[in-house]
Amino acid sequence: MSPTKKSLFLGSFVHCKSLDELETRHDAAVFVDEHGVIVAIEQDMDLQRAKDTLIPQMGWVEGEYAVHMAKKGEFFFPGFIDTHIHAPQFPNAGIFGKSTLLDWLLKYTFPMESSLANLSKAQMVYNRCVKRTLSHGTTTASYYATIHVPATNLLADLCLSIGQRAFIGRCCMDSDMSPDTYRDESPQQAIEATKATISHISSIDPSYSLVSPILTPRFAPSCSSELMTSLGALHKETDLPIQTHISENVGELALVKQLFPDIKDYTSVYDSFSLLTRKTILAHAIHLSDDEIALIKERKAKISHCPCSNSSITSGTCKVRQLLDNGIDIGLGTDMSGGYSPSILEALRQAVLVSRHVAMGGDDNTKLSIEEVLYLATRGGAKVVNLEDKIGGFDVGKEWDAQLIGFGADISDEEGATDEINQMDESPVDMFGWETWDDRIAKWVYNGDDRNTLAVWVKGRLVHEIRK
Structure with a gap:
């Protein structure tokens, strides 16, 4: 199990805003302190902008924090x-x-x-x-x-x-x-x-x-x-x-x-x-x-x-x-x-x-x-479990209990299918590139399994990772 340290998470984030509403944030950044607590959430933020703005404001020092970036099509979801x-x-x-x-x-x-x-x-x-x-x-x-x-x-x-x-x-x-x-x-x-x-x-x-x-x-x-x-x-x-x-x-x-x-x-x-x-x-x-x-x-x-x-x-x-x-x-x-x-x-x-x-x-x-x-x-x-003040969503003040979800390669056309066919075994969920985010979530719920769970954090600590 990796030790807890300050972490910056970048990419797409999906969580439940209410019983019947999902909220999806793209190009977002979540800042997690050394105690595993979310201290800031910012929209329209990439790594360079974070380094130029919020990281200095928070007093974070290069080398003392980890950076985790979701690739295109991947997303962070609460544990x-x-x-x-x-x-x-x-x-x-x-x-x-x-x-x-x-x-x-x-x-x-x-x-x-x-x-x-x-x-x-x-x-x-x-x-x-x-x-x-x-x-x-x-x-x-x-x-x-x-x-x-x-x-x-x-x-x-x-x-x-x-x-x-x-x-x-x-x-x-x-x-x-x-x-x-x-x-x-x-x-x-x-x-x-x-x-x-x-x-x-x-x-x-x-x-x-x-x-x-x-x-x-x-x-x-x-x-x-x-x-x-x-x-x-x-x-x-x-x-x-x-x-x-x-x-x-x-x-x-x-x-x-x-x-x-x-x-x-x-x-x-x-x-x-x-x-x-x-x-x-x-x-x-x-x-x-x-x-x-x-x-x-x-x-x-x-x-x-x-x-x-x-x-x-x-x-x-x-x-x-x-x-x-x-x-x-x-x-x-x-x-x-x-x-x-x-x-x-x-x-x-x-x-x-x-x-x-x-x-x-x-x-x-x-x-x-x-x-x-x-x-x-x-x-x-x-x-x-009476922990709604600590876990369950991505909100400032909550602890970072999360999973990174991914689907391998999108197979968007015949040429792409030829190039990417060897990557199909990485995921039980086939994505073709034209799915909306609602479609992607639905496919994950109905077809996904642990092969889609690329990494897991509890209270800011990396506790599981699929190594490639």
């Missing part, structure tokens, strides 16, 4: 924010058979997670997971780990050393809904283990500037009432964020009703244990009632939409438009390995397609646009 991902499940990506949620947990998930008590195996899995997600442009990830403190601490260490912004959650699960071989021994032991991980992360990143702990009751059926009560109290004491699952599968809803018969609904279960707050990330939220949506809005809790997983394990289709119309903050999650891909770009296109399946029910307004899903992946995700 993606994965609001729901299971790091220990990375080896299982794409493996779910014909299972539904509860069967899938028992057959695939719990055995894999349990095996990561072996630290050498955890090192291999977590190292590859962090590097793979970074290569796809994920600059921030809200990770579920396992119940194991040493392995969870290792994940935090790796994120910090490699340079990915992360929330690290040691899974809490003490009920007999979990296997005897993979559960917390007691509510007290679960809380002590959680505090041990909090202490470790506080020791390696005291201000949580890059890595933060996050309280992680796996989901209500896996936690006793005593454990959830204690986690609610710990949240009040520490103000740490919370992540959990909700309303993912109809069988899960029936199970929650069976386990908590005196509580009105699934959302109220978390609320009754003080786990539904402005810092709570609720993954899935597919089968919510109107009352539950109203309660989530009232508590200002957030939702992670995981379209790949919801389809892969046949959980259902989330009504994202309804949630947005109710003013609820939503981000995107890969939910790997319920979702088959570590790529938020894949989650983007699946979110669009799932919204069209919802629309087939008769309401065309439920369809999501490319602009909207890009917002969910950036500014929306930043709100979900």
Whole structure:
């Protein structure tokens, strides 16, 4: 990982100005200080003009700053924010058979997670997971780990050393809904283990500037009432964020009703244990009632939409438009390995397609646009993880979490095609030179992958680069 230094970024910049509006700036310059913070954005600026004007005004000295220039057709875009991902499940990506949620947990998930008590195996899995997600442009990830403190601490260490912004959650699960071989021994032991991980992360990143702990009751059926009560109290004491699952599968809803018969609904279960707050990330939220949506809005809790997983394990289709119309903050999650891909770009296109399946029910307004899903992946995700003041867009005062996107050569005519044909393998997206910028973004969303992510920065540090 390269060290952080002052940087000047030149070229085209694209980000979400609002939920339904992209802003594109060409011939622009973004100045990032040694702390990774954007200190100036200027239009109609090339390198020479920057050297003649702003750089002297800011007191920057030649040799003390790096210059990064996007080539013609390339653009800088904010880093993606994965609001729901299971790091220990990375080896299982794409493996779910014909299972539904509860069967899938028992057959695939719990055995894999349990095996990561072996630290050498955890090192291999977590190292590859962090590097793979970074290569796809994920600059921030809200990770579920396992119940194991040493392995969870290792994940935090790796994120910090490699340079990915992360929330690290040691899974809490003490009920007999979990296997005897993979559960917390007691509510007290679960809380002590959680505090041990909090202490470790506080020791390696005291201000949580890059890595933060996050309280992680796996989901209500896996936690006793005593454990959830204690986690609610710990949240009040520490103000740490919370992540959990909700309303993912109809069988899960029936199970929650069976386990908590005196509580009105699934959302109220978390609320009754003080786990539904402005810092709570609720993954899935597919089968919510109107009352539950109203309660989530009232508590200002957030939702992670995981379209790949919801389809892969046949959980259902989330009504994202309804949630947005109710003013609820939503981000995107890969939910790997319920979702088959570590790529938020894949989650983007699946979110669009799932919204069209919802629309087939008769309401065309439920369809999501490319602009909207890009917002969910950036500014929306930043709100979900309560970092909207730091990340999600290119604004003065925000930190430089960004990716450089490129498509290889434009093949604009027959002669050009002959000259450039050997460069076609560089990108899965074919550009011909006549596309508008809206066209280029659409092609990237629907056809792109990590080969288009040429470089990635987190807090101003270069953390991934495709070397040629």
